[in-house]
Amino acid sequence: MDLKRTQLLLLFFAFLCARVRKLNGDSIPRCIPIERNALLGFKEGLKDPSNRLSSWVGDDCCTWKGVACDNQTGHAVKLDLRNPHQLSYFYYFPNTWCLGGELRPSLLGLKYLNYLDLSMNNFGGIRIPEFMGSFRQLKYLNLSYANLGGPVPHQLGNLSSLQYLDLSHYYYYYYYYYGNIDNNPSGFLIIDNAIWISRLSPLRYLNMTEVQFREGAHWLQALNMLPSIVEVRLSDCGINTIPPSLPHVNFTSLSVLDLSWNSINSTIPGWLFNIRSLEYLDLHDNFINSTIPGWLFNISSLEYLDLSYNFFRGIIPPAIKNLSSLKALYLFGNRFLEGKIPVEFGELCKLQYLGLSYINISKNLHELDKVFTGCIKNSLETLCIRNTQLGDYLPDWLGDFKKLKHLDLCGNSISGPIPESLGRLSALQKLYLVDNKLNGTFPKSLGRLAELVELSLGGNFLKGVMSEEQFANFTKLKYLDLSQNQLILNLTSDWIPPFQLQELYIGFCKLGPRFPAWLRMQKTLPI
Numbered sequence: 001m002d003l004k005r006t007q008l009l010l011l012f013f014a015f016l017c018a019r020v021r022k023l024n025g026d027s028i029p030r031c032i033p034i035e036r037n038a039l040l041g042f043k044e045g046l047k048d049p050s051n052r053l054s055s056w057v058g059d060d061c062c063t064w065k066g067v068a069c070d071n072q073t074g075h076a077v078k079l080d081l082r083n084p085h086q087l088s089y090f091y092y093f094p095n096t097w098c099l100g101g102e103l104r105p106s107l108l109g110l111k112y113l114n115y116l117d118l119s120m121n122n123f124g125g126i127r128i129p130e131f132m133g134s135f136r137q138l139k140y141l142n143l144s145y146a147n148l149g150g151p152v153p154h155q156l157g158n159l160s161s162l163q164y165l166d167l168s169h170y171y172y173y174y175y176y177y178y179g180n181i182d183n184n185p186s187g188f189l190i191i192d193n194a195i196w197i198s199r200l201s202p203l204r205y206l207n208m209t210e211v212q213f214r215e216g217a218h219w220l221q222a223l224n225m226l227p228s229i230v231e232v233r234l235s236d237c238g239i240n241t242i243p244p245s246l247p248h249v250n251f252t253s254l255s256v257l258d259l260s261w262n263s264i265n266s267t268i269p270g271w272l273f274n275i276r277s278l279e280y281l282d283l284h285d286n287f288i289n290s291t292i293p294g295w296l297f298n299i300s301s302l303e304y305l306d307l308s309y310n311f312f313r314g315i316i317p318p319a320i321k322n323l324s325s326l327k328a329l330y331l332f333g334n335r336f337l338e339g340k341i342p343v344e345f346g347e348l349c350k351l352q353y354l355g356l357s358y359i360n361i362s363k364n365l366h367e368l369d370k371v372f373t374g375c376i377k378n379s380l381e382t383l384c385i386r387n388t389q390l391g392d393y394l395p396d397w398l399g400d401f402k403k404l405k406h407l408d409l410c411g412n413s414i415s416g417p418i419p420e421s422l423g424r425l426s427a428l429q430k431l432y433l434v435d436n437k438l439n440g441t442f443p444k445s446l447g448r449l450a451e452l453v454e455l456s457l458g459g460n461f462l463k464g465v466m467s468e469e470q471f472a473n474f475t476k477l478k479y480l481d482l483s484q485n486q487l488i489l490n491l492t493s494d495w496i497p498p499f500q501l502q503e504l505y506i507g508f509c510k511l512g513p514r515f516p517a518w519l520r521m522q523k524t525l526p527i
């Protein structure tokens with residue numbers, strides 16, 4: 001036998017062995033040639049400036065970066081071309097790792113694909129190709145932040161196995177990047193008629209942040225036909241009403257509904273009441289001009305409720321206490337709410353976040369005495385009551401929030417001293433009391449707050465001397481604002497601060513007499 005024949009024979013045996021190993025069930029995946037060609041054809045259409053696909057050579061396409069094959073059948077089942085480098089600055093600013101170019105239909109050669117991720121790339125505003133709807137096995141499709149634009153093809157409704165669909169977008173970045181919106185009219189993904197979505201019956205997660213739904217797109221009717229839907233994010237989608245009635249509320253598993261940043265000016269629709277699985281409801285930044293309906297608080301599964309920046313009127317209903325699972329409540333910026341903060345807030349024993357800034361209720365902190373002696377004091381981690389015209393002294397009960405990490409009472413008219421009781425907030429990381437009328441000295445007890453990262457007391461009438469010792473425990477401090485007070489910082493010029501600050505505001509404080517050399521040691525300060 002000559003050498004060539006020996007090689008051939010060897011190859012034949014190798015092939016046999018591979019088959020046998022396959023029969024034994026432990027074979028390594030081998031690429032199917034048709035699928036290899038499909039991938040190469042797809043690659044040909046792409047622009048890949050940073051050579052992310054450099055491994056796409058050779059026979060075994062199953063070992064190519066981003067490709068995964070079924071280890072039983074050898075078919076390519078997963079194509080993950082997500083940009084591994086986080087888009088920076090505006091979060092969505094393209095970087096050199098973005099793929100671009102065309103999306104060629106040769107991809108259809110991957111008949112068994114169940115996972116396709118092209119997110120965080122930059123396809124320059126081209127449309128989602130209609131052939132994307134032809135992957136019968138596809139369970140996961142992620143085209144978010146890929147700079148795809150124009151009408152979303154209704155062919156996507158043919159993806160009869162789809163469970164995850166993410167078309168989120170962040171148009172404004174492209175706007176800043178390319179300038180005038182009119183120059184880039186394809187910038188938005190657009191849905192004129194959403195009915196095709198109703199055909200995606202296994203769908204569980206839908207994210208269409210910033211996809212523009214045209215008037216009369218019937219988005220709700222479409223979603224209501226999805227028996228398995230769990231999460232829906234339609235933030236900033238140009239939606240201006242929520243249909244007030246639904247003949248039959250089908251949602252049995254809906255847990256997350258995000259309709260924030262739309263132009264909704266209708267009331268909160270009554271049918272929400274029938275979604276007994278709802279845990280997360282976000283309606284912030286809309287134009288809802290109605291009272292807060294008491295029945296909303298009968299959805300006892302709610303854990304997260306954000307009604308911020310709307311035009312809600314009337315009082316906060318005392319029935320709020322019925323939301324016994326509530327962990328986060330945001331009512332920021334509802335200028336037309338009236339009355340007081342209901343005592344019933346105190347009975348929300350699981351509440352961790354409470355946001356009441358920029359509303360006009362409760363003028364007096366001591367009106368809240370009864371509220372904050374309830375069990376809420378054992379769970380609360382964040383309390384924001386900024387710019388609400390609160391007056392009076394800081395009450396001692398503030399020191400009772402065992403888990404409080406973030407206290408923000410800026411921009412009120414709070415007077416008197418900072419109470420020593422705040423020194424009991426041993427978990428506190430952020431203390432914001434800017435722009436009030438606080439007087440007295442910096443309380444000694446605050447020196448114990450070793451977890452502090454941000455301390456902001458500017459714009460008050462604080463007096464007295466602050467010594468090096470008082471800063472000794474602030475090893476985690478990154479942000480310090482003591483400006484616009486009458487504080488004297490008695491720090492020797494060779495003081496070695498325990499912290500490395502990123503921002504420092506000490507305007508109007510007395511320093512010196514020599515230049516504080518310790519400032520030079522703040523390497524992370526941009527000075």
Ligand SMILES: *[C@@H]1O[C@H](CO)[C@@H](O)[C@H](O)[C@H]1NC(C)=O
Nearest residue numbers: 025026027068069070071072
């Ligand atoms: C196939 O591969 C996956 C992950 O690579 C592994 O978890 C699974 O056990 C493998 N299945 C078989 C049958 O070898």
Ligand SMILES: *[C@@H]1O[C@H](CO)[C@@H](O)[C@H](O)[C@H]1NC(C)=O
Nearest residue numbers: 082119120142144164166205
């Ligand atoms: C889709 O991709 C984006 C960006 O890569 C990611 O943040 C998001 O979680 C993905 N969506 C889903 C549903 O996995």
Ligand SMILES: *[C@@H]1O[C@H](CO)[C@@H](O)[C@H](O)[C@H]1NC(C)=O
Nearest residue numbers: 133134154155156157158196
């Ligand atoms: C996909 O859906 C469209 C309608 O949205 C339909 O006309 C077309 O025949 C479907 N294609 C296949 C292959 O099923």
Ligand SMILES: *[C@@H]1O[C@H](CO)[C@@H](O)[C@H](O)[C@H]1NC(C)=O
Nearest residue numbers: 144166168205206207231233
């Ligand atoms: C879209 O929403 C889904 C479900 O909530 C989530 O898993 C995904 O990360 C979101 N996508 C982006 C880009 O944030």
Ligand SMILES: *[C@@H]1O[C@H](CO)[C@@H](O)[C@H](O)[C@H]1NC(C)=O
Nearest residue numbers: 224225226227247248249250
């Ligand atoms: C509820 O869902 C089923 C199938 O998912 C659908 O046939 C029915 O029309 C839906 N009902 C409404 C009122 O949309």
Ligand SMILES: *[C@@H]1O[C@H](CO)[C@@H](O)[C@H](O)[C@H]1NC(C)=O
Nearest residue numbers: 240241263264265266267289
């Ligand atoms: C909601 O806004 C639309 C215009 O966007 C307007 O025609 C309609 O009257 C408004 N409805 C309410 C209840 O304010």
Ligand SMILES: *[C@@H]1O[C@H](CO)[C@@H](O)[C@H](O)[C@H]1NC(C)=O
Nearest residue numbers: 287288289290310311313336
């Ligand atoms: C809210 O609606 C009421 C009654 O329709 C109207 O008088 C009021 O001006 C509206 N408020 C805002 C802020 O739109």
Ligand SMILES: *[C@@H]1O[C@H](CO)[C@@H](O)[C@H](O)[C@H]1NC(C)=O
Nearest residue numbers: 294295296297298319321322
């Ligand atoms: C709050 O719950 C109680 C007891 O379940 C119930 O009687 C009451 O009607 C509820 N309040 C509202 C406004 O739903």
Ligand SMILES: *[C@@H]1O[C@H](CO)[C@@H](O)[C@H](O)[C@H]1NC(C)=O
Nearest residue numbers: 273294295296297298299322
């Ligand atoms: C809230 O639910 C309770 C029982 O769960 C019921 O008695 C009450 O009428 C409901 N309140 C409203 C406003 O729907």
Ligand SMILES: *[C@@H]1O[C@H](CO)[C@@H](O)[C@H](O)[C@H]1NC(C)=O
Nearest residue numbers: 415416417437438439440441
């Ligand atoms: C703080 O201000 C209050 C009035 O708001 C005043 O009664 C009190 O004497 C002041 N305390 C100090 C230490 O200046």
Ligand SMILES: *[C@@H]1O[C@H](CO)[C@@H](O)[C@H](O)[C@H]1NC(C)=O
Nearest residue numbers: 444446447448469470472473
């Ligand atoms: C720093 O923390 C320790 C331990 O909690 C404490 O004994 C000490 O008094 C604190 N220093 C200041 C200035 O409060």
Ligand SMILES: *[C@@H]1O[C@H](CO)[C@@H](O)[C@H](O)[C@H]1NC(C)=O
Nearest residue numbers: 465466467468488490491492
């Ligand atoms: C400043 O601190 C020094 C000790 O570090 C002390 O001797 C001096 O009295 C302090 N000055 C004031 C005004 O408190």
